[in-house]
Amino acid sequence: MDIIVKPNYEEMSKCAAEIIAGFIRSKPDCVLGLATGSTPIGTYRELIRMHKEEGLDFSQVRTFNLDEYLGVGMDLSKPYEQDQSYARFMYEELFKHINIKKENIHIPDGLTKEPKKFCEWYEDEIKKAGGIDLQLLGIGRDGHWAFNEPGSSLASRTRVQALTKQTLDDNYESFYKKAGIKREDMPHFAITMGIGTILEARNILMLANGIKKADVVAKCIEGPVTSQITASAIQLYGGGATVVLDEEAASKLKNLEYYKHVEKMKRDYGF
Ligand code: GLP
16 A cells, blocks of 8 residues: 655645546546545646646546435536536536537436446446556544445445444535535435445555544554454555545554655665
């Protein structure tokens, strides 16, 4: 696992965008797994800048999003702040600013009438696309990847998942409150890729910033591998996992100085 620590959110975002852009440049039709939440917004802004100023080309890029709230779909008749779908988030924060083709975008359908069938179809689509080249991930404060809440099997696949109180509270504060939506009216279920699905990606890029994430980042990277912190599955990951943190999110890592040393050695000697 490569752990890169940057001084702040902006530098973390630039570093993540550079990694993603590297994949797009070396494989223009690469398959990206994308994430929502406040963490990747800066990364998406930097990718948009690279597209506009440096011609980063998304015309062949294919994407699969991690998750979507159940019962919610993109609603362009509402202003963005009232449409809390992840589909709308992706459209506003990335897709509408770049030259990605609509048919190359995949986001779980929160309005599906047959969630189980849909989840099987989503897994098949990922396979048909040849698998995910690079999966971008945040981490929830209860240690989840996507919406794989504590207790999710580390072999889980795309499915419907009930959300924990902690996740509902966090996402209410970050998104639903400003939409004027009542806490009790938030969706309590989501469609999410499973941990097993995520671990099949050929590369993983996990981001975390801010002091609020410091405890869970330390548990994820240095604690035991456990279904109680589903992101701890990163320790089982056999491909190339890169974790980019800001100083605050990294501040509770016991071996922080060692990770920084390794990263410097890699930069200096290119191994
Ligand atoms: C949600 C998403 C996750 C995301 C997490 C953290 O629960 N389903 O994919 O990682 O929030 O969000 P934030 O980046 O806002 O802290």
